[in-house]
């Protein structure tokens with residue numbers, strides 16, 4: 227397949243010739259290349275990732291890569307040379323300072339520091355900008371975190387794991403007129419939405435008080451309480467309580483509260499909804515829809531037990547804590563993948579009833595459900611991993627394979643307890659979608675209990691992969 231590439235800005239002839247002579251062909255996303263962090267001289271092999279503007283790959287001499295959980299891109303090649311983005315790049319080697327401008331927004335970053343400023347106001351970057359050596363090219367590039375930089379500059383950014391690309395686009399409804407503040411979404415807790423709130427398509431429009439900075443507004447998808455919260459730094463109760471400052475087109479219950487120096491706008495709906503939130507200089511636009519029409523894939527992940535219900539216990543471990551750690555690790559992976567919207571039955575130590583768990587899955591009409599458990603037996607030598615299923619054997623097998631990998635067991639070993647048919651379990655009977663329950667291992671077996679406890683991150687990453695692979 228031939229990939230379309232856009233050539234951002236005309237290359238000067240001299241540069242074109244020099245790049246023909248000195249640089250290897252651009253590497254494809256997914257292939258590995260060697261880099262060196264210049265601040266500590268550490269060398270790594272990294273998987274190349276792309277940045278795309280309007281779905282076309284932005285051509286660069288320096289591929290992006292992932293540092294921890296942050297996508298880093300060449301500030302010059304992605305934000306400096308791609309004129310379509312409307313961004314301007316400058317770098318001061320003396321001050322180690324990177325400046326990016328778009329319209330009225332200016333970001334100033336310092337190499338090796340997570341502290342940056344947007345229009346003079348400090349904010350924290352998820353990863354420090356770095357000077358990185360592309361070993362094969364013997365050249366250094368200034369790399370910056372793509373997601374936050376794009377968003378702070380008023381662009382849309384989302385990660386697409388299939389394309390190994392950060393997708394950058396302009397906000398709908400924002401014009402090229404740089405004197406207008408471009409629409410920006412509040413720091414998002416959700417995934418890439420199929421429907422985007424706009425001036426013409428919204429469920430509720432809320433007028434902003436004048437002078438309120440876009441970055442003072444964030445959101446929190448509190449689906450456990452069937453509500454979206456818009457959170458504003460400062461006390462704006464009187465402004466947001468005034469009915470004159472909102473237009474509701476699609477039914478919801480609107481309320482305003484204040485705590486810890488923040489104003490909360492609570493948008494309560496009759497059932498769990500997916501939300502898109504976009505703000506312009508004057509308004510916050512919120513659109514809600516059924517999760518399935520809002521998101522590409524909807525998943526429900528259930529950490530077994532919780533709160534008053536410890537589940538099985540042994541050797542100082544409790545099943546409820548282990549399942550939660552595993553699910554937290556799954557969340558860390560899902561959070562990096564915008565294709566999926568994941569609802570978690572719990573992300574803390576409380577007890578959702580069994581019916582709460584599968585009702586949540588049915589309410590959001592999920593594509594997949596997975597319940598995570600740890601086994602226990604009177605026989606202290608019982609060991610191994612099994613997956614319980616009722617109808618969806620193929621899915622259960624996918625989960626079982628990854629669960630074994632996560633535990634570090636081979637499928638041919640006696641640790642593979644394989645699939646078990648069960649027709650008496652609420653989380654297999656209740657969900658109206660593809661569902662399975664995995665028992666990672668035995669808490670009653672001391673070796674296995676400590677093995678699970680030390681591998682929750684790996685287990686979570688593998689279960690995440692299993693769910694992705696099941697599509």
Ligand SMILES: [Zn+2]
Nearest residue numbers: 530537599600
């Ligand atoms: Zn259990």
